[in-house]
Amino acid sequence: MNSGSAVITRRELKEILYICRQDVSVADTLGYDQADNTVYRSKINHALNEIAASLLPHLPAGLQCEVYVVDNIPAAATFNLSDGCQAVLIAYHFIRFLMGTVHMLTGGLLPKDDGSGYYVNWTVDDQERKYFGRLLGAYLEIGVPGLDVNEPSDLEEQTLVAALEFVIAHEIVHGLEEDTLVINDHLTGFQDYGRARAQEFRADRRALALVLSRRGEHNWPELAFLGAEICLLAFSWLEQFSLLRSQSLVHPHSDTRLLRVHLEEPAFWRAAGIHLDMSDLTAAMLRRAFRLQAAIEERPEELWSPINHLLGQCTSDGMSNSDMFLSVVSLWFAIAPTDLVAHSLGAIWGSAIRMRDEDSRIGQTDVRLLAQLALFDLLYERLVDGRVRAISVAYEMARVRDRVAAETTLSSL
Numbered sequence: 001m002n003s004g005s006a007v008i009t010r011r012e013l014k015e016i017l018y019i020c021r022q023d024v025s026v027a028d029t030l031g032y033d034q035a036d037n038t039v040y041r042s043k044i045n046h047a048l049n050e051i052a053a054s055l056l057p058h059l060p061a062g063l064q065c066e067v068y069v070v071d072n073i074p075a076a077a078t079f080n081l082s083d084g085c086q087a088v089l090i091a092y093h094f095i096r097f098l099m100g101t102v103h104m105l106t107g108g109l110l111p112k113d114d115g116s117g118y119y120v121n122w123t124v125d126d127q128e129r130k131y132f133g134r135l136l137g138a139y140l141e142i143g144v145p146g147l148d149v150n151e152p153s154d155l156e157e158q159t160l161v162a163a164l165e166f167v168i169a170h171e172i173v174h175g176l177e178e179d180t181l182v183i184n185d186h187l188t189g190f191q192d193y194g195r196a197r198a199q200e201f202r203a204d205r206r207a208l209a210l211v212l213s214r215r216g217e218h219n220w221p222e223l224a225f226l227g228a229e230i231c232l233l234a235f236s237w238l239e240q241f242s243l244l245r246s247q248s249l250v251h252p253h254s255d256t257r258l259l260r261v262h263l264e265e266p267a268f269w270r271a272a273g274i275h276l277d278m279s280d281l282t283a284a285m286l287r288r289a290f291r292l293q294a295a296i297e298e299r300p301e302e303l304w305s306p307i308n309h310l311l312g313q314c315t316s317d318g319m320s321n322s323d324m325f326l327s328v329v330s331l332w333f334a335i336a337p338t339d340l341v342a343h344s345l346g347a348i349w350g351s352a353i354r355m356r357d358e359d360s361r362i363g364q365t366d367v368r369l370l371a372q373l374a375l376f377d378l379l380y381e382r383l384v385d386g387r388v389r390a391i392s393v394a395y396e397m398a399r400v401r402d403r404v405a406a407e408t409t410l411s412s413l
């Protein structure tokens with residue numbers, strides 16, 4: 001994403017960072033202790049600034065770049081500052097999704113015995129499908145995926161760095177080109193959309209060229225493509241599987257961006273003067289990615305629902321464990337987009353009401369379902385007793401609940 005060519009002051013940047021921070025007001029209302037994961041986040045922020053610094057020698061002299069991890073943006077944005085520095089903002093939730101995606105896809109690339117490269121494991125086993133289901137399901141439902149903490153392989157770590165190089169380089173190019181989202185009055189709406197699309201493809205191409213020139217012939221140049229394509233694939237999965245309308249009318253679909261980058265690989269190799277045996281690493285990775293995608297589509301119940309999982313845990317004995325429920329829900333409100341968490345809770349609340357109504361129509365009673373409904377009622381009461389923001393979130397949850405409770409066919413939330 002680029003954010004307009006206007007140059008902003010440090011003070012304006014501070015205000016933007018304030019607006020893009022995590023909204024923790026609802027978590028506060030539920031009594032969540034904010035001592036959370038600030039150390040982990042600042043470690044990530046530090047690593048991103050190191051990645052940005054490694055790109056600078058390949059950019060016009062004197063350019064400075066600062067990276068900020070924020071919450072309340074779709075993925076990434078950039079601003080040119082009046083002191084000549086570029087500020088790049090990257091969403092924490094997307095970084096976590098990217099980390100999981102890189103872990104999953106590089107896990108299927110296995111080193112050849114003779115050390116000459118990697119081969120791809122074509123089979124997708126139950127464990128891998130479950131991992132994908134947990135990663136994608138949690139992101140879609142509450143906006144932040146959980147992460148299993150594993151010791152990353154060298155390939156995984158290097159690929160993640162390459163993917164983040166691509167994200168940061170894409171934003172730096174927007175800043176250098178002074179790309180803008182300000183409407184061009186000389187173009188009609190569709191023409192102006194064409195201009196905005198062109199900016200994105202150009203930023204992808206130049207970002208890749210930048211990452212490739214940093215890596216050079218000897219520093220694993222294949223990873224420039226592996227990182228960029230996994231990054232675009234991660235965006236594509238979020239676009240494809242989400243029920244919410246895409247927030248961005250500026251970006252072309254990520255599938256198209258991915259296809260162009262992938263098909264243009266040979267041209268990039270030639271332009272960079274790198275003479276390696278042509279690598280089919282990315283083609284193999286993409287085929288594996290589509291197998292994973294097909295595996296989850298065939299077993300959609302494995303697209304994990306953190307809310308249903310929590311409800312099951314909190315009512316396993318037929319009683320409502322309200323402490324556990326409120327503590328996990330408040331954690332979600334502390335780290336995930338408030339509106340998305342509220343929508344998803346409201347939707348599952350509405351489905352539970354529909355199931356209860358169906359039960360009573362046929363003269364049955366499901367004790368666990370009633371215990372789950374009691375948890376939603378309790379959460380609603382706690383929120384309407386809170387401050388203004390919590391009250392509006394409670395009303396939004398109830399609005400979605402009522403709509404879903406009355407629905408009989410699939411529709412967007």
Ligand SMILES: [Zn+2]
Nearest residue numbers: 001002200203
């Ligand atoms: Zn962009």
